[in-house]
Amino acid sequence: MLRATWRGLPARRHEAGREPGLVVPAADGSPLITDHYFPRAEGDFPTLLVRSPYGRGLPWAPMYGMLFAEQGFHVVLQSCRGTGGSGGAFDLWRNEAVDGRATTAWLRGQPWFNGTLGTVGPSYLGYVQWALALDPPPELKAMVVQAGLHDPYALFHSDGALRLENALAIGVGMTYQHRGMAPFVKATLRLRRRLSTVTTAEPLRGAHVSALGGEVPWLDDVMTHPDAKSAYWRGASAGEAAERLRVPAALITGWHDVLADQTLEQYDRLRRAGCEAALLVGPWTHTSALQQGWPEVFAESLAWLRAHLCDDPSGLRPTAVRVHVGGHDTWRDLGDWPATPAAAPWYPAPDGHLTQQAPTDSAPLTSFRYDPADPTPSLGGPLLSRTAGPRDNRGLEARDDVLTFTGPPLTEPVEILGPVSARLSVSTDTGHADVFTRLCDVDAEGRSVNVCDGLGRLRTTEHVPSQVTVPMSATAHRFAVGHRIRWQISGGAHPRYARSPGTGEPPAEATTFVPVRITLHSDSALLLPRGPEPARASRYP
Numbered sequence: 001m002l003r004a005t006w007r008g009l010p011a012r013r014h015e016a017g018r019e020p021g022l023v024v025p026a027a028d029g030s031p032l033i034t035d036h037y038f039p040r041a042e043g044d045f046p047t048l049l050v051r052s053p054y055g056r057g058l059p060w061a062p063m064y065g066m067l068f069a070e071q072g073f074h075v076v077l078q079s080c081r082g083t084g085g086s087g088g089a090f091d092l093w094r095n096e097a098v099d100g101r102a103t104t105a106w107l108r109g110q111p112w113f114n115g116t117l118g119t120v121g122p123s124y125l126g127y128v129q130w131a132l133a134l135d136p137p138p139e140l141k142a143m144v145v146q147a148g149l150h151d152p153y154a155l156f157h158s159d160g161a162l163r164l165e166n167a168l169a170i171g172v173g174m175t176y177q178h179r180g181m182a183p184f185v186k187a188t189l190r191l192r193r194r195l196s197t198v199t200t201a202e203p204l205r206g207a208h209v210s211a212l213g214g215e216v217p218w219l220d221d222v223m224t225h226p227d228a229k230s231a232y233w234r235g236a237s238a239g240e241a242a243e244r245l246r247v248p249a250a251l252i253t254g255w256h257d258v259l260a261d262q263t264l265e266q267y268d269r270l271r272r273a274g275c276e277a278a279l280l281v282g283p284w285t286h287t288s289a290l291q292q293g294w295p296e297v298f299a300e301s302l303a304w305l306r307a308h309l310c311d312d313p314s315g316l317r318p319t320a321v322r323v324h325v326g327g328h329d330t331w332r333d334l335g336d337w338p339a340t341p342a343a344a345p346w347y348p349a350p351d352g353h354l355t356q357q358a359p360t361d362s363a364p365l366t367s368f369r370y371d372p373a374d375p376t377p378s379l380g381g382p383l384l385s386r387t388a389g390p391r392d393n394r395g396l397e398a399r400d401d402v403l404t405f406t407g408p409p410l411t412e413p414v415e416i417l418g419p420v421s422a423r424l425s426v427s428t429d430t431g432h433a434d435v436f437t438r439l440c441d442v443d444a445e446g447r448s449v450n451v452c453d454g455l456g457r458l459r460t461t462e463h464v465p466s467q468v469t470v471p472m473s474a475t476a477h478r479f480a481v482g483h484r485i486r487w488q489i490s491g492g493a494h495p496r497y498a499r500s501p502g503t504g505e506p507p508a509e510a511t512t513f514v515p516v517r518i519t520l521h522s523d524s525a526l527l528l529p530r531g532p533e534p535a536r537a538s539r540y541p
Helices: 060-070 096-107 124-133 152-156 164-179 181-199 217-223 239-243 260-272 294-309
Strands: 016-025 031-039 047-052 074-079 117-123 140-148 249-256 277-285 321-325 330-334 343-349 353-355 364-370 402-406 414-428 432-442 448-459 466-479 484-490 516-521 525-529
Touching: 016 060, 016 096, 031 060, 031 096, 047 060, 047 096, 047 124, 060 074, 060 117, 060 294, 074 096, 096 124, 117 124, 117 294, 124 140, 124 239, 140 260, 140 294, 152 164, 152 217, 152 260, 164 181, 164 217, 239 260, 249 260, 249 294, 249 466, 260 277, 260 466, 277 294, 321 466, 343 364, 343 402, 343 414, 343 484, 353 402, 353 484, 364 402, 414 432, 414 448, 414 484, 432 466, 432 516, 432 525, 448 484
Parallel strands: 047 074, 047 117, 117 140, 140 249, 249 277, 277 321
Antiparallel strands: 016 031, 031 074, 321 330, 343 353, 343 525, 364 516, 402 484, 414 466, 414 516, 414 525, 432 448, 432 484, 448 466
8 A cells, every 4th residue: 555655665675574562661660552563584673763642553553664664674663651552641742761761771671672773753753762862872873853853842932922723733633643543533623623713712721622622731831831941841852962962863854844944953953063964855844744755755764774774875865965946846965954055135125126235224114004803814834734835825915914025037047045034124013013924936927935934023112123033944946037036024824823912912821912013114134045056056866
């Protein structure tokens, strides 16, 4: 079935066997239910540890248990504490490091364990890898983090703004996926039906109960702690593991993945630490990386694990980085990821123009009214829902509460490669506002497709403008001849982000919402990273 679904998967090397329902003691003695997949062949084979809060059935059993066992690996697929039949209580992120070490200790006593260990997995299955890497066991020889998490705070909040729709989707996934596919699908459909009601509740705290079918205490906790410095988040991030890691690590993400920024951040840390690392960035969302993108993701993962666990580097590519270039639909091999390339500023101008001519003052340019009673809707981008990814923004841009600034038709291609940001100079009439900023590619027919975006929170004094730089994620994109570069600005993207109340109240606690007049000043700028030199730009795999 897998090979019928995904063309291009490698031929299996071995028949695979399965030993289900093993009991591994957690750090506190709780039973962690574990399935062992193995090649039905004589010889020593390395072991892959896959720890999941989402159960051990679909898609984990076939995609990780069977496929990797067929390629010559023992696979230990384990349910985290309090999930999938494992004992104890699931406590978001807090037990993964100690339970990973406890599982490694159990492995040392298994007759089939040859002392060579790797880890692999996506999303929260990436977090458990980083948690183990905080104090890596000597047996750990390779990691493959696919669309992986290391900082739970940044998953739920952006500069204090609540990533509302994704938070609810995570609540459904964490609560129901480990119970089986049928309960998970039912809960997902229920959330979809009730999303509008839940995301406009005043306050948001506790409103998820009807949509999620019951209390999810940790969800209220993460939603009501918007400050990254709060004691609640102390010890949550496992990002520092990359700062001293010596275990070769391959990182995989997509340009529209909710965890793309976290992946790029960890890659930068690994490279600065001198750790051997590889990076693959595809044209994927968080979920499509494991669907349409799975042949590429699996091939990348398998090559890395064979190189570092089996001493077989034949599948490795010659460069550390491979990225997909949007707008051109090609792959590009790079020697490294350009963390801090030179940026070219583009400035908003009267009548909705976007120009590279710098303004001479900081005068008010234009304004719009954001009304939380009719919030600017979100469209596409890095979401966990089926609406994620690139979308036609023309309907959104026709709203009165959305500004657009568009450059002239290009006479030659413009390629950008690296992090995009917006330097905003904004004033408001309430002193509090969110500003959502997006880069779009407009084709010759006028179709405006989102490339990357970000949201920042503003605090202003009377009508005096405040300056804020809003990170808009990173991208590799080529604007073709005849296309136009567009900068889109609004007061939010709901329900992707919780509505700004306009009062300064925390988003999850707010009960009073007021409209806000947002004025953009002429010294604002969209900062686009310049692409590589032509000689490098022509290097396609």
